[in-house]
Amino acid sequence: MRKKITAFLLQIIMLISFSLCFTGCSKPSETVKEIIIKVPHTSTMNCISNKDIKNVYTLLKLASEDFVEQYDKNIKIKVIEFEGGEETKAITNSFGKSDAADILYDGFFNMSSFIHTGKVVPIDDILTPEMKEDIYPVFLEHGQFDNKLYMIPYMCSENILIYNREMLEEYGLNEYIDEGEVISNWSIDDWTKILNTLADGFAKEGKGRVPMMMYAKDNQGDTHIMTMLRAFGGDLFDSNNNFNIADNPDVISALRWLQNGVDSNWYLPVPYYKTMSDNSSKFKMDELTFYNFNLGSSTYSRVIEDYNAETKTFKKYGFVNYPGNHCTIFNEGFEVFDNGDSEKIEIAKDFIRYFYETDKWLECSAGSIPVSKKVMEKYKDEILLLEAFSSNSVNSVDYTHNLPNWQGSENSVRSVFYKEIASLMIKDADGNFAITPEECANNLQEKLNTAISEGRKNSILHD
């Protein structure tokens, strides 16, 4: 009887097995891990060692192909570009999805907020003793939080303003032009005079030229405009690392100065609906006098062309700090994300380690300011304006203070800031500004500090 029952059960098991086979029990396929690297479309670069590499996307694409070829595991790496300023959509909104980033390359000011999501993995273990010795400590410190390294720097940019000296010369402003590889410093009065002179002249000629960059259509303006809020001196932050704007007369003066620029025709018309790209185009068309500049920017090739190596002078361009004589320094580099797969984290770290240990990829940072001592030593004579930028670093201001919720959500500092600056420049039907500088200062302080407060409250750090 027992045998009969056993045989009967076996028949049922066979039956079910057949059923499962019919329904497509497929042979488990070998899983190939795919690492996703994301990089903003706006990450341009000027690679001295390989002129074909014009942006970080291309650099990472080439490096990842080499890495996959020599790696001992069967993996794939996909490099994805996203729209500049769309970090929230590309990174935060992809958490938990199949296209979530395992590695992000971006500016530190864009990346620091992600540390507080708990998704960014500390990467101190990537650093070999040789790498630690090679990278300038000051740059490594910028990537640390709570004594752990979350962002590893690759290259550094110092933001200043470039100007079209021909325009200044055209309107008799030669006295402000410094010759050679010099970054000038002008007082606020000087700035006001220069901008008014140019604006008046351009208005008369009717060709649509404007002197000063300004844009508040999207969040790209924080770096530069926030720096200009220091034009009249003082710090934007109090001792508790909160924004100190509403009761800060210097900042209110700066806001008023910027608002007056609208009436004075310093900027492109409708500046609150203009982008950095609009200003960049305008500058390249020689219709804008002052625009942002760093060694990685797309205008750098024009600067090199303009440079007279014999006289060590420039014919068309000059360089100046932001009003208030400030510059901003920001690093670019890598972050590694934890998407719940420890093996992918290790592969991501292996890739970054490989990237830094391979000279041809590390040396591509030369063009901007490299964070590697050996790259700096090798290429220092080939990097135009390197000396000027180095000596100007004393004028840099820390504009993010590594604060949480700077970037990555709809109520982040960047998302709030540009909207308030746009409001400052909008006029009502009667031609009056919709808000005063004081109201703008109040709004900024309240909304920016709310953003930071929420960021601190929700901050989670990865172990």
Place this chain on the structure above:
Amino acid sequence: MKQLKNKRFYTFFILFIIIVIFLAVYVYSIVTGNILEDVAVSNIREVAVHDRNTITMFIEYNWKNQQRIGERLKRNSQNLRTVRQINEYLGLEAYESTFDKVYLLMEDGSYYTDITYRKDSSDADYYPYMDLFENTDSYKVIGYDSLPVMGSDKVVIYGYRLHDNPRDEVLTGIKIGEEQKEVYAVIGVCKRSTIVDGLVIENYVDDSGNTQGYSSVVNRNGEYVVDRKDAASSVSDNLFDIIKRCDKSDLTSLDVQEKMSKGEEFWFYMENNGVRELNYCTPLNSDSVNWYFLMSVNNRVLKDQTELFVLLIIATMSVAVIVIIIAFVLTIIMQRKTQIAHAQEKAQSEFLSNMSHEIRTPLNGIVGLNYLMMNAIDTPEKHLQIKEWLKKSQNTAEYLLALINDVLDISKLQAGKVEITRAPMLVETMSESVYSMQYDNITGRGVEFIKDFHITIPCIQCDEVHIKQVLMNIVGNAAKFTPAGGFIKFSAKQSIIDETHVMTTFVCEDTGCGMSKEFMSEIFNKFTQDRNSTSNSTKGTGLGMAISKLLVNAMGGEISVESELNKGSIFTVEIPSEICEIPDYLRADSDYTEKTADDSGNNEKSMKILVAEDNELNAEILMEILTQFGFIPVHAQNGKEAVDIFEKSQPNEYRIILMDMRMPVMDGCEASSKIRKLDREDAGTVTIFACTANSFQEDRVKALESGMNDFLTKPIDINTLLRKMEKINHEKHNSQ
């Protein structure tokens, strides 16, 4: 053999059913899969058509916006003189509209944007927007990876020509700028990401939130106007090139081109890097553009949908198959049970029929003999004949008794009411007893009866009565079936199991008719009789071997048989027992020889026996027998009368009381209990035998509890009675 054939038949039948059902399920799953695929494609078509209409509406809406921009421009053109004024005007239009940028293309190819004025190709970053309208299209939409004024953003440009369109005649002749040039077209620029966001198919988002389907827009040259999957990929991709490059495609690029040129709606599969996608292509239903809307859905989505359904079907079918098989097996089991029940019923019916025949035949014989004897009793010359009839009558009655005993035994065994007692037994004496009891029966048939006893352990603990019953049955059978001239060998031997146990083996070998294999396998079953010609001539209930097996098994032993037809049989009985010392009473018993009426009377003459029996006939027979053996029986008609007679008797006047269990007025148990309670010296010593037709265990227990000494079953075997009485006497003598 038949069973084996049946088993094979059922196995093959079940396998056949399984195979047929699996084939049916397999074919059904394929057909269902195809139908489900068609349904899935139909669903995709619905989504595609919906999205296509949305995009068409979006495009039409943008053109309407451009028309409105043109209308406003007509009203404000007089105020627009300087480049800055026009830049500002266009900036505000963009701010208020769905466009990121609004340009005005002038009739000479120059154009105004919200940030500049480009006159001709001598101006930096000049773009020949006039080329958009080279095919005299009034409307134009095209995708760009980048435009000089848009930096690195990917854009879609909407061109709307104010000229040549009858409905927009009012817009012609708009002149602006210091040079008063005529406006040729309004151009709207949108970031492509805004359209791409709207093209993600929400219907095909998996559990992780990942989109498994995407839409795109291509023109009929295969160029992507709005590209697929992510905004970062290049619109410079061409659908036809992608089809050429892909690993596998249902349609060639030429097929797709041809279908698009005809404006057909179609779909095809394309596989690349292990990802298989269904591409649904439908033309935009707009007069203004001849684009195609493409919806690409990962085949996994379709597979998941169809697999789930097919899995459900197959699971349901599998359950149905299992249920069918279980039902089939249960039916077979039930059928078998029914067959067995029928067979048992038939066997019992046959048995009852046989029993009826077997009982009626001897009864008829006895009645007939009695009739003959009554008629002949007064004829002296017939007395010898009467003596012969009396012997026949007695034999017939004994057979009838054996028959009834067998029926009762099997009933008791079936009910588990037979108690196996353990008492010292002399193996050789018991074997000799069997031998001697069967000796005359066997040798009288002309059969040699051989005994072969090798007893090493003389006394064992066992149930002598039941062992003897088994052996008598086996040897008796051998006697029945062994023809004259043959022999029967009855042997007994022992082997030591351990220090305290011994295995006693009894073997009965004969040269009888033997048994067929089929009968041999059924011999120990109840109601079995071999219906060969030899056995038909023999008398028997067919229960003997079944009773023997049940008894031997109850004693912890085994019974087996070897037999060959027409050559003989060997029955072997193995009984494991505990070894014991020979008790004194058995030493005396071993000297006992069966008494007869002629020689037993001398010892027990004058012993008075009280016989309590309500049945007059039984009482009369018993009284007569006891009298013949020299006893003085006194009859009591019920228990009460027995108590009274005993109470009134002299002490030790009655040595033995034969007490019927069931009697009117007072039953035997109550009477015994009362006798034991009487205040007289022999109340506790008088031997009381329970006499009853009930031989069940509870009757025995009840009798002993009421104070009776032993148990005799009716009809009373006078030899057993005498032996028991002698044993009691012996014990009493010893105790004195």
